[in-house]
Amino acid sequence: MDASESGLRERLVDVGVDLVAREGAQALTLREIARRAGVSHGAPRRYFPTHLELLSAIARRGFAELAARATAATGDGTAPPREQLAALGRVYLEFAVGSRGMYELMFRHDLLESGHLGLRDTSLPLFVRLVELVGRARPDADARVVAGALWANLHGIAQLWGWGSLQLATGADHFAPLLRSALDAHLGDGA
Amino acid sequence: MDASESGLRERLVDVGVDLVAREGAQALTLREIARRAGVSHGAPRRYFPTHLELLSAIARRGFAELAARATAATGDGTAPPREQLAALGRVYLEFAVGSRGMYELMFRHDLLESGHLGLRDTSLPLFVRLVELVGRARPDADARVVAGALWANLHGIAQLWGWGSLQLATGADHFAPLLRSALDAHLGDGA
């Protein structure tokens, strides 16, 4: 393994990313991560003074991955804004559904040190791009408010879909109709 | 106290409701609830075999309260659907903001026994009413999908607003513009 040669700090985060994908957020025990990294339970403390900081480092990987997929999905940025927004929404929901554990961790603010750790640095730029696209798609409206409402809509769909409430309530078996409905609603249907 | 005369079961739920309102969801320790109810830490087990079931009973109080406020807000049901929906949205968000701890508990599915405990019995009827109102407000669309998207939007706003993300992202200091934007989006603006 190449990763085993690198520092323990990275290895702990690697283990955490793997563990959260495999068994969910509640499996991210400090001691379990240390165990799987092959060190004693006190070792992580040297790099992460508290459990929250380790979890935050793991979550940041998730934000980075999501941001990467988002930039990949919007291509060179020349597509019509409505298409880029649809791609963004799809990416967001697919991430939430596909990486359920990581997504849960990323938005479990009681598990994260939301303060100085730069989660904001990763998610705010994403929102800024959202505002910019919304502004081009709906020049009439307050882009920040519409973008905020749209983001909240995506987040809500992701969350409620994640634990099956929307399937149960609407009888749907895929989130695509909901996504389309939300996009149509906030951006105007059609073009 | 009148409640101290009733059974322990009710008293535990009372204490839990009080505690979650006062100190948030992470304070709902089984042992702490027992302590504040004046019984030993093993006592709750007679009525709630597991911690999750006690938390679920507490959360059900929240769902009941929310449902009560919702029916109160829609009045006799003769107002135009758009107004009733606006009232519902306001009630939902005010509940989420005003009873932050309870709201968090209600949607922390890892803390709840989402199965056979009838949370669905309290929240599904609410969704049914939502579908009915949306169907009258937008006869053209698939009411269940639109209602699902709208619910997700409310939920998302509540969640993101709850931990300050939307204030930070949009610069708003009240959720009313976001709510209006969401309602306009899903129901069509104007009437």
Add this chain to the structure above:
DNA sequence: CGCCGTGGTGGACACTGTCTACCCAGACCC
């Protein structure tokens, strides 16, 4: 009187996060 079941006690157990005393290899300096 004796029995028994309902409802609560309190002590284990395994596990958690945090804190702290220790320790050991390697660098560095005189």
Add this chain to the structure above:
DNA sequence: GGGTCTGGGTAGACAGTGTCCACCACGGCG
């Protein structure tokens, strides 16, 4: 080279958690 110092990891303690279980007090009944 010998001594010292330090970064990085060990391991044991501590308080707190949820769960399980052995016990028991007490009221109603035969």
